[in-house]
Amino acid sequence: MEIPGWQQSSFSNGGIVHQLFRKGSGPAVIVVHEIPGITPKVLQFAERVVDKGFTVVMPLLVGEVGREPSGGYIASSMRKICISHEFTTLAMRKTSPIIGWLRALAKQIHQEVGGVGVGAVGMCFSGGFALGMMVDDIMVAPVLSQPSLPFAVGARRSADLNLSESDEARVIERAQAGCQVLGLRYTGDKLVGTRFDSLRKLLGDAFIAVEFASTTKQDHSVLTEQIQEEGVARVLNFFQEKLQK
Secondary structure: OOOOOOEEEEEEEOOEEEEEEEEEOOOEEEEEOOOOOEOHHHHHHHHHHHHOOOEEEEEEOOOOEOOOOOHHHHHHHHHHHHHOOOOOOOOOOOOOHHHHHHHHHHHHHHHHHOOOOEEEEEEHHHOOHHHHHOOOOOEEEEEEEOOOOOOOOOHHHHHOOOOOHHHHHHHHHHHHOOOOEEEEEEOOOHHHOOHHHHHHHHHHHHEEEEEEOOOOOOOOOOOOOOOOHHHHHHHHHHHHHHHOO
16 A cells, blocks of 8 residues: 555554655654544645655555545554554553554654654544653643543543553653643544543643534544644644644
8 A cells, every 4th residue: 555655664663564655844743543444535635744844654554545434444554453453442441452553653753853852643543642652751742632441332431531540640740841732533433422621620821722513413523624724824834833843
């Protein structure tokens, strides 16, 4: 699988290996796709980040590159996520193993490109991953778009932030030291559950919530399928403010 104009490689850490796609120059931003994979609209968003002066790295965690979403494709990717040891889809107070892999990737890319730090944006099942990456000081621009893990089955899981107790303590410490977190969602998105309430409680004023009123039951993907241009602009401005110093 290739993306014209993007450099393809792979990255291995802790027994986890995934393909990477890289483009651009400047500070590093890791773009983590939503279900079902690197769709055309995910790629369009990534290109917009590149155009703002960033080195964008996109790992392919599940699915394919360039394939349009469909019911069957979404279901297939969902099944793979549910059985993979890399993602904690139902367990509470746990940090998904893939976050450790993403932290290692961020460290490597930062060593290569330099700058004040790294940014990351996750969407849907990956929406909360940048929060876990805040454990490391180099993560200075974490963006959470419609965070949906663990799956919002019941009130407790709907509120859970996919963090272990030790990682949560470190995230609080970073927030108190001034690291801000940008979050985006549609207000009627049941997949997000009550996590924005949890984020406000955990992070206080360090959490910047960008919320859009839902107009249909399908409203979910703020940056891609049900795109909100204001949301995209807020993300791009956040990366420029935090990384281009």
